[in-house]
Amino acid sequence: MSAPPLDLTAAAGDLRLRRIKDRAATAAIAAAFAVAVAPLVSLLYEVTSRGLARFDAAFFTETARGVVGEGGGAAHAIVGTLVITGVATLISVPIGILAAIYLTEYGNGRLRRALTFFVDVMTGIPSIVAGLFAFAVFALIFGPGIRLGVMGAVALSVLMIPIVVRASEEVLKVVPQSLREASYALGVPKWRTITKVVLPTALAGLVTGVMLAVARIIGETAPLLVTTGVIDSMNANPFEGRMQNLAVYAFNEYRNPGVMKEAAFDRAWAAALALLLIVMLLSLIARVIYRRHGTELR
């Protein structure tokens, strides 16, 4: 696509044609944009309208234990989602932020370059592969039948850590160098400078990054399908037995609808709607926090 030189004398001749081309190209770009956004509109509409059918109190308070037809809920899946995501966050955030601190404050030479590169590569790991990794680790220790909530959390951490590192690094990078130097000039050691000056300055951005990372992993299905398994009753202990989660719940209701298909599909859609709302809420809150408290960074 090498650009031909602008030939102004010839260009002036067919100015009208060029104007028309310009309009046509603009219209085509706008049309393509509309085509690209149409699925989003359709998806939001369908999930909302179909999900509302079972978006009731029972959905949030009852489990699926013993439910064969209508009724039942996803309380166990909601608790499972919170526990698994919480444990994954507890693992990922310290490692992710410390690694970002390494990248921006300490790192140099080959380890820094390698980390930057491999964190990027890690963001591309298929989620199912992360699940298989967690399964392989635990299966080698406990045998192949093992299914635990914490296995799912490990799998999600593999997906979450690179996102946290990336986001935190971007935020730490824009903390003005002058702030660090002012702190050093006052005789403050480097680690105190980081914990007392750099991190507080970047706090809003760090929180935003973590929330967006949580939003990205909270709807994961595939890695949990192979690590936490499927279960119909409540289990809030990540170190004991199978654990349900909203995304897997939605998938299972769709895959194994049982005798009353429509009721199961309604539950699947309600779970999808709940997930969508959680994800959007997280993204929205993250943006608000960043807008309100993160402005000094820009």
Added chain:
Amino acid sequence: MRSGRGRDRSPVAGRRSPGRVTTSSSVERAGALAVRRRAGGAGDVVFRRLSTGAALTILIVLAGVAVFLAAEALPAITADPAELPEGKSLVEYIAPLAFGTVLAALIAVVVAVPLAAAVALFISHVAPRRLALTLGYVVDLLAAIPSIVYGLWGIFVLGPASVGATEWLAENLGFIPFFEGPASATGRTMLVAGLVLAVMILPIVSAVAREVFAQTPRRLQEGALALGATRWEMIRMVVLPFGRSALISGAMLGLGRALGETMAVTIILSVSGVITLNLISSANPSTIAANIALDFPESSGLAINALIASGLVLFAITLVVNMAARAVIARRANGEGS
């Protein structure tokens, strides 16, 4: 954004800075500083080790993914083909899956990349500024929607909606191998799976493209406009050549994502283990990821090892694609700096 690379790191090493700055000769002050320096020294060592440890942990985990998958795949690799699922050799078992994986991902990339380029251009150069910002958020939001939701949308909405179109394709364009037909009556086809994947990777591709399109040097754009170019000519001659490598690397990142995407394909595709280019029939090759999600919960013994072996193949494919994409981006970032 890799602009931070060239920026100078802290010119003053934290541990030594108190000594450099002190001009006071007061003994008390110097003593206090010495104490603080020692405390800072110990704290610095701990903190440096902690952060370096976190960095190493990440590299170890990544290596661990490869090592543990290989360890669990080994029994299937060394096993007698007769003991494996379906009695086929591992290569025969994985080949149709790998074919399906690549086919679905290619459909997604072919559909998504032109659209993503248009979306990026629309936001960076066509839409009014204020609107563009909002639109950017909306497109980013697409990336956050869980894949299970896309899957349900694909099977219940897009699939049924596609039946009429695929029947028309089979009737009128049936001579093209892709549309050979007979068209599936449920819409659970490779085409629909590929289209849903396209919707899913579009935000990633367009985010990469948008960032670079917006970085096109102003002087070049204004220069083109000053020479009398229309906006489209300016885009074609300045913005697109400038952003081409970003679009390529974005496409490869999208390809990597599409290759590994699991749930949407698992839900949508009706699979039968064939190798075919026919995109609209009800007999489709499965993908590696979808096959794992479908079979894993009900498998045991060597079947699990075979599934993990297929996962290892998927990992290798996506790793190569992603590393290539990152290499393109890195080369571009270096070229810019010079």
